[in-house]
Amino acid sequence: MRFLSILISATHTIIVLASGCSKPIAISSYPPANASAPVLEAFVSFSIELAFFPDFAGNLSAPNIFSNNLLNNLGNFTGTKPYIRVGGNTQDYALYNASLSVATNGTYNLSRSADYPTTLFIGPSFFESYATWPDTLFSHGFNLGNNQSIGQETLLATVPLACKALENGKLYNWELGNEPDLYSTSSQGPVRLSTWNESLYVSEWLNGTRTIKGRLAQACPNMTAPKNYGYLAPSFAGTNNHLNAVVTWHDNLDADKDIRLISSHNYIGGATQPGVTLQGTLMNHSSTVASIAPQLNESRLLANYSIPFILGETNSLYNEGAPGLSNAFGAALWGVDFNLWCASQGIRRTHMHMGTDYRYASWQPINTNKTTIGTKPPYYGNIAVAAMMGNITAANVSISNIPQSSIYDASYASYVNDKLARIAVINMREYNYTTNGSAPSARPSSSYSFSLPAGYASQVTVQRLVANGSDAISGITFDGYSYNFELNDGKPVLLENVTRGEILGIWGGVVTVDVPDSSAVILNIK
Numbered sequence: 001m002r003f004l005s006i007l008i009s010a011t012h013t014i015i016v017l018a019s020g021c022s023k024p025i026a027i028s029s030y031p032p033a034n035a036s037a038p039v040l041e042a043f044v045s046f047s048i049e050l051a052f053f054p055d056f057a058g059n060l061s062a063p064n065i066f067s068n069n070l071l072n073n074l075g076n077f078t079g080t081k082p083y084i085r086v087g088g089n090t091q092d093y094a095l096y097n098a099s100l101s102v103a104t105n106g107t108y109n110l111s112r113s114a115d116y117p118t119t120l121f122i123g124p125s126f127f128e129s130y131a132t133w134p135d136t137l138f139s140h141g142f143n144l145g146n147n148q149s150i151g152q153e154t155l156l157a158t159v160p161l162a163c164k165a166l167e168n169g170k171l172y173n174w175e176l177g178n179e180p181d182l183y184s185t186s187s188q189g190p191v192r193l194s195t196w197n198e199s200l201y202v203s204e205w206l207n208g209t210r211t212i213k214g215r216l217a218q219a220c221p222n223m224t225a226p227k228n229y230g231y232l233a234p235s236f237a238g239t240n241n242h243l244n245a246v247v248t249w250h251d252n253l254d255a256d257k258d259i260r261l262i263s264s265h266n267y268i269g270g271a272t273q274p275g276v277t278l279q280g281t282l283m284n285h286s287s288t289v290a291s292i293a294p295q296l297n298e299s300r301l302l303a304n305y306s307i308p309f310i311l312g313e314t315n316s317l318y319n320e321g322a323p324g325l326s327n328a329f330g331a332a333l334w335g336v337d338f339n340l341w342c343a344s345q346g347i348r349r350t351h352m353h354m355g356t357d358y359r360y361a362s363w364q365p366i367n368t369n370k371t372t373i374g375t376k377p378p379y380y381g382n383i384a385v386a387a388m389m390g391n392i393t394a395a396n397v398s399i400s401n402i403p404q405s406s407i408y409d410a411s412y413a414s415y416v417n418d419k420l421a422r423i424a425v426i427n428m429r430e431y432n433y434t435t436n437g438s439a440p441s442a443r444p445s446s447s448y449s450f451s452l453p454a455g456y457a458s459q460v461t462v463q464r465l466v467a468n469g470s471d472a473i474s475g476i477t478f479d480g481y482s483y484n485f486e487l488n489d490g491k492p493v494l495l496e497n498v499t500r501g502e503i504l505g506i507w508g509g510v511v512t513v514d515v516p517d518s519s520a521v522i523l524n525i526k
Contacts, residue, residue, distance in 0.1 A: 025402055035398045038392075039348055052116070053126075054104060059125060060128050075135075079391035081135055082136075084139070085312055091141035091145075092191070112188045141175040145180075173231055176209055176212065176231065181237055183242075202252065233254075262309045263312030265311065271326070273317075277325070281325075284407055285428065288341050309347060323359050330470035333426055337410045339381075363379055387463060396416070425448050427445070429446070429517040444516070448513055450511055457506060464478070465477075465519060480500030481495070
């Protein structure tokens, strides 16, 4: 039996769809068998395109305060600021020019990419950007793609600059090469012969990392100590390209025992792939499950090495995202589901990739002739994930998926020190606020019921991630707060016209929450 109840909000009608005979989902008070191992500190982290890192961070004379505020917001939830991987495609284009008076000098070749320079020089001042964000850890990506003499000269010249910038506790890890599994097949131009294989890659990588360590011993000897020295690797683009990550490990990639994190990259689809839509590709739990399944299989095959498996670069649609999809509120909801699914399946950390003018970026760091500075919808998804995690530095946090019957629903439980703390629900049914300029239709909602452990809680508080619809690119809040640039430079601002502070009663051990289409909630169990 189905029934309707109609609620009137300040902006539009919400139709609540509830199932009169649905059985509440029982939630365990302690982590069930399918719960993840505790996530790593700074689970919500970022990857920034190397060519655009100075845009995001600024320099000593003009630090990017807006970016730092956004990082602080996330750190206030999770106990530490996101870790920043500086790399991406342009890390393998970057060559050093000691006489360059600016941080970067890039040239775009539109036949290769309109989104980033494929000829790139970095100067000494590039490394100033590592000094602008207090209490932040960084990985620096060195160029492995260019194996000519100029590439070797760049490596030898930049190791001392990078280590001086990142000594005294700023280093997260080093990285050598971005997506080397595509070196012989890249659509932007192969940089290796068709005979490129796993053993050749392992040989180059080991030679390169040993060169890095040798230069560190000369310039920053304290950074060769085991606690200060390690890598993200192999940083492959995926699991089904020209090189196989598992084979590289069998070929002794970690011969020197300096790989701290097994890093893989994942995108759920392509920006220009036919048939990519918000509902079918992003706001669709089954799509997320299918996308990450190959990485989960790879992580299982590498589990005997006892090294945490992370996504060192990931986001919605490769080729920097698609307008109207990757920069819409629906992508924020996708980000909540994607990151929590990863956490629940043992992916220990995710680095959401971004660059200046990238459609899927969590924020635009500066004004350009393409994009206005500002906080973008995906950032609000980052905030919701951080809120679901809580302070990871103060407790062990594990995430468990709560199966739902519809591919447009997803829910998760968060366990803090083995005790149920929060439940997240994402309603991914697409609701567009405007359709061809017409007035919005009534917004449906679904009702979700959970059976809590006996005597476990007396009340449940609600935090909502909301916008006018899945197509919204502004007007987004989490728990009533906006993080928009124009309000307070990215710091949280509590809005007056947003409902917050909801408290749900528990009846017969069951809590029920209504979630409008294209929105999400976090239930805090008190």
